[in-house]
Amino acid sequence: MKPFKQLFTILTASIIMTIVSSCSSVNAPKNSPVAKNGWIQVRGNKLMNEHGEQIQLRGVATHGLQWYGDFYKDGNAIKQAAVTWGVDVVRLSVYVYEGGYLDNKELNPADFDVMIESIIDSCIENGVYVILDWHIHHPGDPNFYLKDAKKFFAYYTQKYGEYPNLIWEIANEPNEFGKTYKDPKKRITWPEVKAYADEIIPLVRKEAPKSLVLMGTPDWSSFGIAKGKDVNIVINDPIKDHNTAYVFHFYAGGHKFPEKLDYIASKVPVFITEWAACSWDLGSPNDMESTEKWLEVINKHKISWTYWNYAPGTSSYSMFSSRETTDEALDPKGDNITETGKLVYKLLHDKE
Template sequence: MGMLRWLRWGVACVACIAFLVGCASTESKTPVERHGALRVEGTFLLNEQGKKIQLRGISSHGLQWYGRYANKAVLQWLRDDWHIDVWRAALYLTEGGYIQNRALKQRVIDSIEAARDLGLYVVVDWHVLREGTPQAYKKDALEFFTEIAATYGHLPNLIYEICNEPNGKDVTWSGVIKPYAEEVIARIRQYDPDNLIIVGTPTWSQDVDVAAEDPITGWSNIMYTLHFYAGSHGKELRDKAERALAKGLPIFVTEWGTTLASGHEGPFIKESEEWLSFLKRHSISWINWSLNNKGEDSGLLVYNADREGKGTWKEEDLSPSGKFIRKILRKRP
């Protein structure tokens, strides 16, 4: 009888050790090693094994202003200390952005190559904002995404965000945004048949319910953008998201903030937690806005912290929003 107990204890110990080794092995893997190539099924993002996943990460601010953070050292710190899965490189078009300064493309390339080396997913964000309509620089978008897809489309970690926040009363989904998206998607798919493509929606990427009435067809692995700021947007916007999900529209929150939509005031912790619970419940991936040190409340760093872009931030380098987001990211969903 005693021998039987010892045998059972030994089997239990071996099983326990195997479990712990397995956990350690999983934790030591990078996000891309864990999940591989992504695909969309219904409203869910799936990994290579067909498991539902929720990516969580950080967005740059405009690369023309804060491109110094788009480097391997910072992304490695965000991966290892903050536990991000995904980095978003925000390529503004105007306000000193890509249309005026083509050299900014190198900041996107730096982001892609650092993410590849570090095993992070990377969102290439064509940051439509002040110009309102994505049609304004469609020719440039087609050329840009052709080059990115042709050069990097073979990587499993590349994600395309083809129009950040379309806006304006005449910038409709069916008349303006969808036709633009169809052209850009067709161009990307010539070189990259599989990687995730995320499409902006009307009214600063809030009208996902409108896109759900007339979704893009003919291609797989397409998702739609929802943006919110916890101090400005609440139940009404979540209700729009619920309606879109009910119609089968897959959503990816490529930008959200803990503040008002202006980037000021807050952080609104309770409201942010409400949103995070909603996103977790629906397995919706999210990216927080943004990594900058200009002193705005939605920025992750305090004013003038890390002016060189080195990472390795101390607690005193982080804004209240930065401390909150780091804490959330370090908890596995």
């Protein structure tokens, strides 16, 4: 009877795992990124899918909804990102200030919520991951609006915490600029950033215990490199959460330290939620020589990324020339696609 009991136990466990896996995908479309991978989990310095396989998500980031809400509002831009462009993940950038969620003179937070929920729902419908990005740029201290952040993430985790699609980027780019400080020498330190994370992550975990959380790092999410700091300040003082990765940003035309990312990614889990082949200067050209060096490191460690940005405009990093949202205008092989858009499409499909 022992062999029979053993077989029964194995079959029962297998059935349970199948049920759990099926439930965790929340009816994502067949063969979509979420259907194939389910919940994303941190294991050591890597991101894994729910089957225990290392995963590298590739996708695009929206621009601020206060400026480009009309481009995303009908849902087709997001649908085409998933269906035609083949992204795994969309980063939904919710600017906090700069005419954003908390200080827009014409739109209140509820108006932004309509746009945010529409984009999230479209991502869920199309089976792609969506990073809900609390986009702190000004002010650069995440603690400046701690109460607002708590309210924001409490609302959205209650609404979407059961979906494996959601990834929570709780602070985009901690930095010294903005409304908080009159002292130009003031810097946001990692202990201050970490204190914020210690407040927000438990709140996220209450409703989204299985979700991946992303935490920005000092000096525009450069692990302090942009201001000459030692990256080990972050690495040696990690956030104590089972499923948090660290945010890293770079602009290849201006940032020339891919070897630092190589070191960081060998120590801790990293997610690049913002990067571009140009520099942060709006008129700068794409620097493909530098980009290739960064991509070597990114692909070596299978670091997940979203490209800045999936929006129309005249800047070097804009992927579309006009704000049209017809299928033809969003076609990655069409006339409305910029050189950057063509580059991003190629990168999305250069998969091993």
